[in-house]
Amino acid sequence: MTPQLQLIPGAIAEMLASVAETGMLTLNDRYGLMAASMDDTLDEDERRAVNRLLRAVLRGRVKIAAI
Template identity: 70%
Template sequence: MLNLQLLPGAISEILASVAETGRLTQGDRYGLLAATLDESLGEEERRAVNRLLRSVQRGRVQWA
């Protein structure tokens, strides 16, 4: 099994970066992957991850 650990504050950093650039970097994508696999992720952070993923689906955020 893959052992991914999300760094504290990573979701906030990803949100700030995407708000500034409108793009998700490869590192951001790995962070989102780790977040989706993290069972201890708080409800607020999980909602933020879901908003980011929906924004990608709708074309508001681009893959870098």
């Protein structure tokens, strides 16, 4: 049985603002990205924002915070 993940409205915009300010992706942000990646109802702008965050991590511009 797969657990249900639900993205909080406005969470992606909040993540973008937080990451832009700190340069770090927190554990909560990672859970939010996981929920967003499974959310079929995201609009195109939200989907692009998620992709931008993931690319920034891959390129080393955003660090992943240790627990």
